[in-house]
Amino acid sequence: MYPNFKFEVTYNDPDSSARTGLLHTPHGVVETPNFIFCATKASIKGVMPQDMLEANTQIILSNTYHLMLQPGSEVVKKLGGLHKMMGWNGPMFTDSGGYQIFSLGHGSVASEIKGKRNGNRPKTLLKITEEGARFKSYVDGSYHMLTPEKSIQIQRDLGADLIVVLDECTPFHVDKAYTAKSMRMSHRWALRSLEEFKRTDDHSQALYGIIQGGVYTDLRKESSDFVNNHDFFAHAIGGSLGASKDQMHEIVGTAMSMLSKDRPVHLLGIGGISDIFNGAEYGIDTFDCVHPTRLARHGGALVPAELKDRQGDESTTEHLNIRNQKYKMDDRPIDDTCECKVCLNFSRGYIHHLFRAQEMLGMQLLTIHNVFFMNRLLKAVRKAIKSGTLRVERKKWTRL
């Protein structure tokens, strides 16, 4: 069913579920585990595609929700699809639009959760029916209906290599009855997505199914069985991953043990350094998160724990806050072991100045550094998996 796509597992760690692989797409190969950077509105904020490539990026994603509202998927199609429009010729992923409808739709995740628990979700903002999800545009307030079929059609217009079924994204502590009901509707939506996908298939895209079930093991099992038994190219772990990091690990571990081993698995929205080591150990193949690029725009430069150890920096975060006054006169690069074009050319003091002076170049430089950092990190993860040293490697990168 997916003649132009292939997932090869190249190594399985005998002592854990960690693995390395190659994800083949019509726009190139992604070495896994890997990290997918967010070009939400068809742009990595502040970075040109050429610079993403030079920073060793293999794959990026865009968000269906944002693009269907602005400029509209028909405009993206007219401009040649995402790859051509953005000038990015590598592999691309789009999500279904569901996540943003269920989170941004309410202004914040917090209010979403509250709304859900109280059962008084404002009807002007969102209505979920068997047909699909009705929501209001964050751009102009217009009303829209996103159905499983519509999501696939939009993702066809956008033209990413890897696309995703529409699901309802449940908040983290809805009760089991709601979770089960929602999961089963998401399964029905997944079947409709798959049907629409098959109806319009031209072998240029591959479809991800999503495993739901929240924090409930039996529901996760039901959902894993569901996706395993249908013609998805790959799987994504969605739905609530619990209220704590520990619970997240448990849920991801449980889900991974049940999912078919011959399909790649994407973990949605996770991007801390420690989270990536945990995920890799469970066998996650791809991650995505706005964290590295958003952190950069707020002055955070990702650095390995080793660097902090060596420079006597006792902070527990996984980054330097370059806005800190202590960097004002610092003529060292962010990371003297990093070979990104930022670390090779600019000092902490200069980047500190750019942030203080509100020069956009500061955000650009830290974004390029963080992108390079993530790609370097994932390369180290892949290497460590193959040499059975993932837990040793982890200590070099994070104190968390």
Added chain:
Amino acid sequence: MYPNFKFEVTYNDPDSSARTGLLHTPHGVVETPNFIFCATKASIKGVMPQDMLEANTQIILSNTYHLMLQPGSEVVKKLGGLHKMMGWNGPMFTDSGGYQIFSLGHGSVASEIKGKRNGNRPKTLLKITEEGARFKSYVDGSYHMLTPEKSIQIQRDLGADLIVVLDECTPFHVDKAYTAKSMRMSHRWALRSLEEFKRTDDHSQALYGIIQGGVYTDLRKESSDFVNNHDFFAHAIGGSLGASKDQMHEIVGTAMSMLSKDRPVHLLGIGGISDIFNGAEYGIDTFDCVHPTRLARHGGALVPAELKDRQGDESTTEHLNIRNQKYKMDDRPIDDTCECKVCLNFSRGYIHHLFRAQEMLGMQLLTIHNVFFMNRLLKAVRKAIKSGTLRVERKKWTRL
């Protein structure tokens, strides 16, 4: 006096004052006429030095006023000086700080002019004495005193190749008595600047004198004689250039006829396409202006008049306003005759989307295009001067 600097005139147009030349600096050669881009706070907003180079940029400038306040010239010095700090290894220029004190110091040029005419310039904002100019920091409200000696010392810390004497920048319609008085003080400041320059000279920098005199021919003559007779490497035309474009041409023409022909001449703050053709015809060697880069950040893409003619665009501006709805579906590049990396890779529709979606990449892309455009324009100007076709060439570039 300037062993590491040289200005060679390579061609004089027999029919006008236009000329081409080579301005040699310790960081490389500038072909003249040329355009100097503004990296006000030690950053071309949104563009990395490497991309400036790839867009054929030969020279950039930074502003002493901004940098003395933030991060402070001692910080720039500690970080290796402007070239090293910014990662720009080509020729650089800094101004004296005077212009911004006398314009920004009052919030706007309009209020400055008003204040001057009424003689009630708010004393908390600025006091000009024989010693220098006292002003308040726009960053933190602290008080500062800029003297001719201080301006040179700061420019030494910053380390640009080409530096400028401090002058009082008079608004465009102060009376002749004030203009004469101010000009003579500026001359005394210039002598103090020159003395401080000589005291601290290590042959790494060259000093520009400024010709003042406002709109008054006899004062311009007095000022031209002054700068011609002192050891400046080059000259800059400062002070009021009048209230209209016609008056500006007259003043620039008059000044140029009086200035020594063996020194390069910089025209401060001028950057429209038609202005550059006019200036080149009078023999101006370098221009600077925030216009091309600021215009880009507001969605303006510089294009040749020829392109507008060919595409039936009847607007009289020298640019396209890419935010205009008509570009939403336009899959053409900004300018199909332009070989910048933006025109080779991105469509008007995509850049339109980036501006509408408030993606900073839009500003970055248009800035790179406009920089490339200006460098292409100045190259065409140099070529046209050498072939005696400047007026024909002009019609290809501007309708103004």
